[in-house]
Amino acid sequence: MRKISKWLAGSTLILLASACSEERVSTELELAQQTSDVIQVTNHDGQPFSTQPESTDIRGSFTAGPGGGVMMQGFYWDVPSGGTWWNTVQSKVTDWSNAGVQAIWLPPASKAQNGPFSMGYDPTDYFDFGDFNQNGTIETRFGSRTELEALISAAHAENMEVYADIVLNHNSGGQLEANQYTGTNTYTDYTGVASGKFPRSQHDFHPNWVHSNDLGYFGGFPDLCHDVPYVQDWLWNRSDGVAKYYKNVMGFDGWRFDYVKGFEPWVVSAWNNAVGGFSVGELWDSNVDYLNWWANEANSSVFDFAAYYKMNDAFDGNNLNVLNDDMMWKRNSYKAVTFVTNHDTDEISKKMLAYAYILTHEGFPTVFYRDYEEWLDKNKLNNLIWIHNNKATGNTSILYTDNDEYIARRNGYNGNPGLIVYINNSNSWLERWVPTNWYSTQIKDFTGHSGWYPTTQSGGWVKIQCPPNSYSVWSPNI
Ligand code: ZN
Numbered sequence: 001m002r003k004i005s006k007w008l009a010g011s012t013l014i015l016l017a018s019a020c021s022e023e024r025v026s027t028e029l030e031l032a033q034q035t036s037d038v039i040q041v042t043n044h045d046g047q048p049f050s051t052q053p054e055s056t057d058i059r060g061s062f063t064a065g066p067g068g069g070v071m072m073q074g075f076y077w078d079v080p081s082g083g084t085w086w087n088t089v090q091s092k093v094t095d096w097s098n099a100g101v102q103a104i105w106l107p108p109a110s111k112a113q114n115g116p117f118s119m120g121y122d123p124t125d126y127f128d129f130g131d132f133n134q135n136g137t138i139e140t141r142f143g144s145r146t147e148l149e150a151l152i153s154a155a156h157a158e159n160m161e162v163y164a165d166i167v168l169n170h171n172s173g174g175q176l177e178a179n180q181y182t183g184t185n186t187y188t189d190y191t192g193v194a195s196g197k198f199p200r201s202q203h204d205f206h207p208n209w210v211h212s213n214d215l216g217y218f219g220g221f222p223d224l225c226h227d228v229p230y231v232q233d234w235l236w237n238r239s240d241g242v243a244k245y246y247k248n249v250m251g252f253d254g255w256r257f258d259y260v261k262g263f264e265p266w267v268v269s270a271w272n273n274a275v276g277g278f279s280v281g282e283l284w285d286s287n288v289d290y291l292n293w294w295a296n297e298a299n300s301s302v303f304d305f306a307a308y309y310k311m312n313d314a315f316d317g318n319n320l321n322v323l324n325d326d327m328m329w330k331r332n333s334y335k336a337v338t339f340v341t342n343h344d345t346d347e348i349s350k351k352m353l354a355y356a357y358i359l360t361h362e363g364f365p366t367v368f369y370r371d372y373e374e375w376l377d378k379n380k381l382n383n384l385i386w387i388h389n390n391k392a393t394g395n396t397s398i399l400y401t402d403n404d405e406y407i408a409r410r411n412g413y414n415g416n417p418g419l420i421v422y423i424n425n426s427n428s429w430l431e432r433w434v435p436t437n438w439y440s441t442q443i444k445d446f447t448g449h450s451g452w453y454p455t456t457q458s459g460g461w462v463k464i465q466c467p468p469n470s471y472s473v474w475s476p477n478i
Pocket residue numbers: 206210211213214224225226227228
């Protein structure tokens with residue numbers, strides 16, 4: 001009797017315990033289902049961002065994978081001087097290609113006023129790539145023309161595109177001349193540039209015979225006037241002008257336009273019309289209406305400064321609800337280039353969370369050289385780049401947000417299942433029931449941060465988890 005009653009008691013306890021835990025699960029799930037508030041963020045057909053021109057693809061061989069590719073910003077402010085930078089970048093291109101990097105953005109490649117020390121944003125001679133003795137040096141800070149051409153060839157051999165940084169707003173390093181428009185002496189005489197190409201003078205800068213100014217000046221530099229037909233010819237119309245020379249002779253595949261607040265967006269549109277290729281503008285502004293307006297007017301993609309500032313507010317301000325706010329990639333994912341850091345600005349401290357965000361979301365994500373090569377865990381970034389290229393497909397739904405949690409779903413495209421990303425900005429493990437598009441399917445965390453292999457219910461619901469101050473990325477275990 002004692003034995004039996006003991007067995008009965010034990011068995012009752014087990015039954016009670018299992019009933020309890022089943023009840024807890026179903027209550028948890030029911031609560032999640034009742035409070036579920038899936039927000040559809042984008043509504044297109046799910047095709048990823050593509051840098052390939054719609055018509056003919058010059059290179060044609062790069063296959064970025066179902067989620068699209070990733071851009072490397074191949075420099076930072078004040079890279080080592082001495083003419084070694086092109087070689088440094090060249091030594092990395094095979095590794096970057098293997099990691100899934102599709103394109104490299106290089107700093108302005110032509111001779112600038114500050115000669116061997118310049119980062120290139122004070123351009124004097126658009127056709128001196130480190131092969132003329134000018135502004136105190138033959139090589140640029142980054143190296144010789146031969147080294148630049150070797151780097152571009154090496155990138156092409158790895159099926160990567162190379163984007164030139166184009167400074168069109170201003171020039172620097174001209175000679176002094178008496179200026180009839182200002183009545184003063186100005187440094188607007190570029191008639192003696194060593195390449196002999198695109199000689200300019202006071203008539204080509206503001207104020208001039210066309211008008212007194214365009215949208216903006218930068219730091220007092222002579223401000224180029226793109227309304228002058230001669231300037232248009234040399235920048236993009238002539239077959240030996242800047243755009244076509246950079247593309248056809250130097251081999252650049254696309255353009256990053258510097259300081260586009262300084263001139264009207266039709267300038268970039270005219271350039272792109274004349275020469276084609278990938279295009280992105282640096283419109284340093286968090287206003288999504290402004291970014292989207294510029295991108296449409298310029299026929300160009302644009303850096304998503306809105307997403308940059310929202311990520312900073314969300315991750316560093318510990319309020320991930322901010323990620324529900326408007327961003328350029330939500331407004332037009334095909335014209336948004338996302339980034340966590342660049343050569344000018346580096347404010348986000350929770351960088352891996354921010355990379356987990358941009359590399360699982362829409363737009364064309366940029367990885368910053370120092371983050372990749374020096375500051376962050378390269379293996380973790382490579383894993384996120386792989387996830388981006390292989391799983392980050394489809395339009396986006398936000399599944400859950402609160403102060404320290406963010407869960408979003410990429411809904412898949414063309415047979416690719418998409419993913420669910422879980423970002424945890426708290427100091428403890430978290431778990432949550434979420435609605436997937438996968439039914440009775442085993443899923444796993446492709447970051448390896450969680451060891452769970454849960455199976456989704458017949459209705460698609462599943463419980464996922466995320467480690468503290470980290471992220472997990474879920475997709476069918478195939
Ligand atoms: Zn003008």
